[in-house]
Amino acid sequence: MNTNQLISEIQKKKSFLCIGLDVDLDKIPKHLLKEEDPIFAFNKAIIDATYHLCVSYKPNTAFYEAYGLKGWKALEKTINYLNENHPDIFTIADAKRGDIGNTSTMYAKAFFEDLAFDSVTVAPYMGKDSVEPFLAFEDKHTILLALTSNQGAFDFQTKTVDGKELYKQVLETSKTWKNSRNLMYVVGATKAEYLADIRNIIPDSFLLVPGVGAQGGNLQEVCKYGMADNVGLLINSSRGIIYASNGEDFAQVAAEKAKELQQEMQLILSQ
Numbered sequence: 001m002n003t004n005q006l007i008s009e010i011q012k013k014k015s016f017l018c019i020g021l022d023v024d025l026d027k028i029p030k031h032l033l034k035e036e037d038p039i040f041a042f043n044k045a046i047i048d049a050t051y052h053l054c055v056s057y058k059p060n061t062a063f064y065e066a067y068g069l070k071g072w073k074a075l076e077k078t079i080n081y082l083n084e085n086h087p088d089i090f091t092i093a094d095a096k097r098g099d100i101g102n103t104s105t106m107y108a109k110a111f112f113e114d115l116a117f118d119s120v121t122v123a124p125y126m127g128k129d130s131v132e133p134f135l136a137f138e139d140k141h142t143i144l145l146a147l148t149s150n151q152g153a154f155d156f157q158t159k160t161v162d163g164k165e166l167y168k169q170v171l172e173t174s175k176t177w178k179n180s181r182n183l184m185y186v187v188g189a190t191k192a193e194y195l196a197d198i199r200n201i202i203p204d205s206f207l208l209v210p211g212v213g214a215q216g217g218n219l220q221e222v223c224k225y226g227m228a229d230n231v232g233l234l235i236n237s238s239r240g241i242i243y244a245s246n247g248e249d250f251a252q253v254a255a256e257k258a259k260e261l262q263q264e265m266q267l268i269l270s271q
């Protein structure tokens, strides 16, 4: 899926919402535990109830890897379900990978070829030759961690190196890499005040913005400083949507929470 298709989905659905599928068996409704594959049953119900309100889904692979083979199988069933039933939805494997070149190529094959995700999150710490193997895949996107939502972002990312904050160096240097048109970036919603500076460096790149809802980030602030002419934002909420209820009505309540965000987005897009 290319960015023009993503932009037209945003315009069609009047939404730039990404729903995080971070499935924790201790948090899902108890009645689902009787299912043969409770993780997939949960995801399918959430997707069926919310697909018209969002333009992206982001399973965080940690929540699947934690359950071993069963978890990985559920991840595969989830991406296959999305690709078969909702090919216009942008899929993100939130795996935060990155390693020496030949290893990165194998990570890229795992998420782009075997699992057929549209994108994967990647850490920039190992530099150019660790990221370019992901960028080599046509019509796939590499979402580079720039300024993350957590407190630890201040340990390294905002530190000044050679007169410039490290996250700004990540943005500037990554633009020079081969196939950099395939880059998107992660900026936490809790760091909205940095977005104006970030837009000076990458005016049109898509940003994946996690941290609204459970982590306290503010949608209005993010849009005020971060919205580009092409919208350029995918706002993620995971726990705030998928665990809004743990009763029989969980999917319906998740859809209500997603609709609240979508309607806020629709209003912002109309301004």
Ligand SMILES: O=C(O)c1cc(=O)[nH]c(=O)n1[C@@H]1O[C@H](COP(=O)(O)O)[C@@H](O)[C@H]1O
Binding pocket: 020, 022, 060, 094, 121, 147, 148, 149, 150, 186, 187, 188, 210, 211, 212, 213, 214, 215, 236, 237, 238, 239, 240
């Ligand atoms: O790459 C991410 O998606 C990510 C980056 C970041 O800076 N902060 C962050 O919270 N995330 C992920 O976004 C999701 C946030 O989940 P909630 O806080 O439940 O909405 C989790 O899957 C996190 O791993």
